[in-house]
Amino acid sequence: MRPFTYERATDPGAAATAVLDGAGTMFLAGGTNLVDLMKLGVVEPSTLVDITRLPYDRIEHRADGGVLIGAMVRNSDLSGDRGIRERFPALSQAVLAGASGQLRSMATTGGNLLQRTRCPYFQDVTKPCNKREPGTGCSAIGGDHRDLGVIGTSVACVATNPSDMAVAMAALDAVVHIRLAGGDERAVPLSRFYLLPGDTPDRETVLAPGDLITGIELPPPPDGAAMLYRKVRDRWSYAFAVVSVAAVVATEADGSLREIRLALGGVAPVPWRAREAEGMLTGHRPTRTLLLAAADAEFVVARPLPRNEFKIGLAGDLIAASVRDLTEPAGSTGNGFTREERG
Known part of the structure; x- marks a missing residue:
């Protein structure tokens, strides 16, 4: 060093x-x-x-049910906060899924959002990497890309965003509060905070030099919403997502989806908000057939590589299972799932 x-x-x-x-x-x-x-x-x-x-280490619960999380709040404090666990359980689940207890006691909320990819070629300075050294090439495309991106990627970069927390926050419509280098304040929806790689994969967020994340705001969840974060990984603990999903759903009395938000991890260079799938599902009862069709529609624009194409099917299954668990009472076969569809 x-x-x-x-x-x-x-x-x-x-x-x-x-x-x-x-x-x-x-x-x-x-x-x-x-x-x-x-x-x-x-x-x-x-x-x-x-x-x-700096004075950004507090969790401020608001009267309307929203919350402002300071950028310096430790992950352990965030995951253990009673208000977060009660009103935003998907976020607490994501933080607990993301690292060991020792790391959670050190890592900060703002730092979690800014962590760099775990692509092995980015981390190996002997290998070409456009994210690390623009213009040198992407070693992953012709190399070991099994754990890398299938959607939102480019010919310059197929790395994935590693943050579990960011996926949950994407589904929760988070807004990032930034103190600009000149002293002004700016609020940026998380959906616009991260940048797709295009031909400039070295630029990952909208932050300019000297800009500082001060907090992350979560608006109140939808009335009656249920939510979860689910992660598929190669081992039970301390592993990055192969595919993950954060799901937030609110249903009508007839079982149809009044509102649904889906965000995916492990598949893209950014926390991927599945808006195409959300649009297909809103207003309908979430049968497995419809859920898988919505997932297929989301991945129409995917660019998988030979060894990671399996992520598309895995993401569909994970979406279907997660929405089923949120909308179907325990022990029930309702909400349109047939015995065959339940699997």
């Missing part, structure tokens, strides 16, 4: 100034991803500006 300078920010303005004034200067929060990348040589900052003492 290269030598670097460490300093602690006293206020947001000083933190932004330090990053803008120093070439190679980066913010440091929990460091659970950044320090790993420094050890690998993927990033080599000259100065780290510790922002953990």
Whole structure:
């Protein structure tokens, strides 16, 4: 690891100034991803500006049922917060699925949203990677791409976003609050916060140098909504998603879907909001046949590679199972699922 300078920010303005004034200067929060990348040589900052003492470490539950989560809130505090567990259980489930207890006690909410891909070629500085060094090529396309993206990718990059938390927040219509380098405030829906790779995969978010996430706002969930986060992984714990889904559903008395939100992880360079599938399902009873057809429609624009095409079918099955569990009372065969469809 290269030598670097460490300093602690006293206020947001000083933190932004330090990053803008120093070439190679980066913010440091929990460091659970950044320090790993420094050890690998993927990033080599000259100065780290510790922002953990900035006043963004609170969870503010609001009277309307929404919540503002400070960017410095630790993942362990977020997953264990009573209000989050009661009103936004999918978020708590996602955080608990995302890492070990030790990491959750260090990792921050803002840092979780900004963690970099776990694509092995991004992490290996001996291999070409457009995300790490623009213009060098994408080693993954012709290499080991089994765990990489099938939708939203490009000829320049097929890496996936690794955050479980971000997938849940995408389904919860989260809004990211940002303090711009110049001091102004900006609120960006999570759906527009992340950038698809296109031909500039090195640009992952709308953040400019010196911009700082201050919090993430979740609006009140729909009346009567049920939600969950479900993750398929290669081992039970401490593994990134092969495919994951965050589902939020609200039903009418007849079992039809008044509102449905679906976000997918493990399949795209960003937390993928499945809006095509949502549009097909809204207003209808969620039979397995319809759910799988909606998933197929979502992936019409997919660009799978030979070893990860299986993710498309897996995502469909995961969507169907998750919506079934949210809409079907325990022990029931209702909501349009036949015995054969239940499997």
